[in-house]
Amino acid sequence: xxxxxxxxxxxxxxxxxxxxxxxxxxxxxxxxxxxxxxxxxxxxxxxxxxxxxxxxxxxxxxxxxxxxxxxxxxxxxxxxxxxxxxxxxxxxxxxxxxxxxxxxxxxxxxxxxxxxxxxxxxxxxxxxxxxxxxxxxxxxxxxxxxxxxxxxxxxxxxxxxxxxxxxxxxxxxxxxxxxxxxxxxxxxxxxxxxxxxxxxxxxxxxxxxxxxxxxxxxxxxxxxxxxxxxxxxxxx
Ligand code: ADE
Numbered sequence: 001x002x003x004x005x006x007x008x009x010x011x012x013x014x015x016x017x018x019x020x021x022x023x024x025x026x027x028x029x030x031x032x033x034x035x036x037x038x039x040x041x042x043x044x045x046x047x048x049x050x051x052x053x054x055x056x057x058x059x060x061x062x063x064x065x066x067x068x069x070x071x072x073x074x075x076x077x078x079x080x081x082x083x084x085x086x087x088x089x090x091x092x093x094x095x096x097x098x099x100x101x102x103x104x105x106x107x108x109x110x111x112x113x114x115x116x117x118x119x120x121x122x123x124x125x126x127x128x129x130x131x132x133x134x135x136x137x138x139x140x141x142x143x144x145x146x147x148x149x150x151x152x153x154x155x156x157x158x159x160x161x162x163x164x165x166x167x168x169x170x171x172x173x174x175x176x177x178x179x180x181x182x183x184x185x186x187x188x189x190x191x192x193x194x195x196x197x198x199x200x201x202x203x204x205x206x207x208x209x210x211x212x213x214x215x216x217x218x219x220x221x222x223x224x225x226x227x228x229x230x231x232x233x234x235x236x
Pocket of ligand 1: 085086087133134135136137138139140141142143146
């Protein structure tokens with residue numbers, strides 16, 4: 001997968017060199033390219049923002065640098081999926097991450113301030129697949145951190161990126177029960193007793209059927225507690 005990012009803070013993406021994603025890039029599974037929006041400005045001050053039409057607080061990112069920067073990338077690949085992190089987008093889910101993990105090329109537009117001039121998204125969506133995506137119902141100072149979250153959620157689903165592919169299979173099996181997405185069960189490792197707290201006996205029993213049952217029950221209990229999901233009708 002190729003991932004392009006455009007931002008006025010290219011240094012925000014240093015963590016992409018670390019851990020699984022850094023290794024995936026070294027292994028040739030990913031190619032990540034970071035573009036500085038200011039390289040596409042047209043004035044000596046390298047201006048990227050201006051006051052909003054209609055008044056109001058804050059600044060809006062100018063259309064011209066975004067238009068020129070995205071043109072340069074899209075020209076080489078009109079099939080690219082453009083993702084605009086924004087609190088007013090569709091909230092990221094595991095299903096969306098799974099769908100995006102099959103793409104060949106993603107381009108993230110990381111805006112700041114009060115966002116990007118809306119004409120940039122109108123212009124792009126007439127030419128390419130453009131998605132406005134939020135990582136949750138809260139407001140960040142810019143799209144960079146949100147793009148990092150999305151990239152991690154998406155790229156770990158690409159075959160070969162996770163060290164242990166079995167974790168993904170396990171995850172997808174344990175996540176859904178009775179059409180409900182469940183949270184993961186609690187995990188434990190050695191030693192068997194730590195600060196007086198013992199690992200549940202069932203996990204050291206070697207009985208895989210009982211272990212699976214216990215984990216499923218824990219996942220349901222956790223989900224009900226955290227999400228306050230009502231049990232299906234007719235359930236005891
Ligand atoms: N930019 C600012 N807040 C955001 C959020 N919650 N999700 C995605 N991008 C954002």
